[in-house]
Amino acid sequence: MIKKILLIILLLFFTGTSFVFSQDYQIKLAVMGAGSPVYFWWGHIGLIIENTSTGQSRFYDWGLFSFNSDNFIKNFIFGRLLYSCGVSSTEYNIEVYKYYNRSVKIYTLDFPQETIMKVLDFAENNVLPENRDYYYHIFDDNCSTRIRDIIDLATEGQFSARYKNEASVFTLRDHVRRRAWFSPVVEWFLNFLMGQNIDSPITVWDDMFAPAEVGKNIEDFYYYDINGIRRKLVTSSEVVFESAGRLAVLDAPRAQWRYQLAFGIFLALIFCLFFYLQSKNIKAGKVLAGVSVSICGIIFGVCGALLYFLAIFTNHDYTYNNANMIFATPLLLVTVPLGIGYFAAKDKFKYLKYNLLIRIIWLLCAIGIIISMLIKLLPFFYQDNLPDQLLLLPVALVFSLHPFGLKEVLDKFSPKRARNFQRKKGGARGKQ
Numbered sequence: 001m002i003k004k005i006l007l008i009i010l011l012l013f014f015t016g017t018s019f020v021f022s023q024d025y026q027i028k029l030a031v032m033g034a035g036s037p038v039y040f041w042w043g044h045i046g047l048i049i050e051n052t053s054t055g056q057s058r059f060y061d062w063g064l065f066s067f068n069s070d071n072f073i074k075n076f077i078f079g080r081l082l083y084s085c086g087v088s089s090t091e092y093n094i095e096v097y098k099y100y101n102r103s104v105k106i107y108t109l110d111f112p113q114e115t116i117m118k119v120l121d122f123a124e125n126n127v128l129p130e131n132r133d134y135y136y137h138i139f140d141d142n143c144s145t146r147i148r149d150i151i152d153l154a155t156e157g158q159f160s161a162r163y164k165n166e167a168s169v170f171t172l173r174d175h176v177r178r179r180a181w182f183s184p185v186v187e188w189f190l191n192f193l194m195g196q197n198i199d200s201p202i203t204v205w206d207d208m209f210a211p212a213e214v215g216k217n218i219e220d221f222y223y224y225d226i227n228g229i230r231r232k233l234v235t236s237s238e239v240v241f242e243s244a245g246r247l248a249v250l251d252a253p254r255a256q257w258r259y260q261l262a263f264g265i266f267l268a269l270i271f272c273l274f275f276y277l278q279s280k281n282i283k284a285g286k287v288l289a290g291v292s293v294s295i296c297g298i299i300f301g302v303c304g305a306l307l308y309f310l311a312i313f314t315n316h317d318y319t320y321n322n323a324n325m326i327f328a329t330p331l332l333l334v335t336v337p338l339g340i341g342y343f344a345a346k347d348k349f350k351y352l353k354y355n356l357l358i359r360i361i362w363l364l365c366a367i368g369i370i371i372s373m374l375i376k377l378l379p380f381f382y383q384d385n386l387p388d389q390l391l392l393l394p395v396a397l398v399f400s401l402h403p404f405g406l407k408e409v410l411d412k413f414s415p416k417r418a419r420n421f422q423r424k425k426g427g428a429r430g431k432q
Contacts, residue, residue: 178250188260271292
């Protein structure tokens with residue numbers, strides 16, 4: 001009996017295998033589709049490592065966060081949100097995504113066992129308490145870029161060598177629009193807040209901040225393994241679950257400016273109608289006109305204030321260098337009380353004063369829009385913000401230059417009239 005045991009040990013030693021510890025592993029990727037909340041619209045991805053000897057399968061997830069974590073709201077607002085890497089049962093995770101009606105596609109990857117063990121060690125090291133946390137960035141460091149980098153690690157840099165040198169057909173803004181198109185308000189708001197930085201040319205490597213792009217680019221990728229053998233990275237793929245009722249990601253972003261221009265003109269015509277009714281001494285027209293000024297002031301003023309805050313005080317670098325700051329300023333918030341004063345004023349002088357101030361502020365907005373359009377002629381100032389400009393421009397022009405009551409305001413506050421007023425005032429003092 002002892003001789004048999006010694007013989008087995010010697011055999012294992014010389015063949016370089018281990019009866020107890022050597023097991024076969026397989027690496028897979030699970031790519032999940034969009035979920036309902038906005039922060040799930042980009043999809044998700046996880047690394048699966050299966051032990052084919054025992055049947056155990058572990059799901060490594062670099063997209064974990066908790067609303068209950070310390071200072072979550074503050075960290076989110078200032079762009080210092082901590083995400084974590086965790087590991088759990090693959091079967092449990094797949095069931096969760098199916099429960100929330102999120103599509104699941106699994107890719108089986110072809111790596112030699114030595115490489116798989118290298119990836120396994122890397123993943124296990126990442127889930128340690130001292131290594132699991134990282135600062136999330138929507139484009140540069142997220143669940144998808146972490147998986148992308150692991151593939152690059154496993155292919156000895158061949159993955160990045162190919163895709164870092166391949167130009168993308170999209171910009172980062174295009175990717176956002178492709179995934180948010182079904183919600184026009186959210187799409188407009190996200191693109192309004194994002195600055196010039198996401199309009200620069202990118203590579204396919206950058207595309208893979210989105211999980212679906214990782215799935216797309218690994219399917220036809222070949223590499224040379226550590227033994228010099230050429231391998232196809234993906235040996236098979238399987239759609240485990242297909243979500244029902246979710247709208248697909250667009251193949252290309254919509255030309256959104258047409259819709260925004262049409263909506264801006266529509267709003268401008270409605271507001272113009274209110275001012276026209278007022279000119280006909282219809283009281284409702286004056287009220288509706290003032291309320292319209294206040295509502296637009298609070299909507300675009302809050303958007304502008306948020307934009308300034310993000311671009312100046314936070315780490316959300318994708319909001320930096322935003323040309324929308326030229327015209328969508330916190331100054332628009334001033335028109336909120338001015339609009340209320342406009343329709344509530346009993347005294348004619350106060351009414352004309354509110355009218356003048358409203359016109360000046362919205363004229364500054366219109367001028368800012370035109371300036372932000374002209375600076376696009378300079379390549380280093382380019383920003384794909386035409387939808388933002390064309391939505392707001394008709395509104396700003398109506399509030400600042402509508403003809404109803406314009407002559408009365410100009411007569412009251414023209415420089416010539418002011419000089420005549422001062423002259424008469426001085427003459428009255430002389431007589432005293």
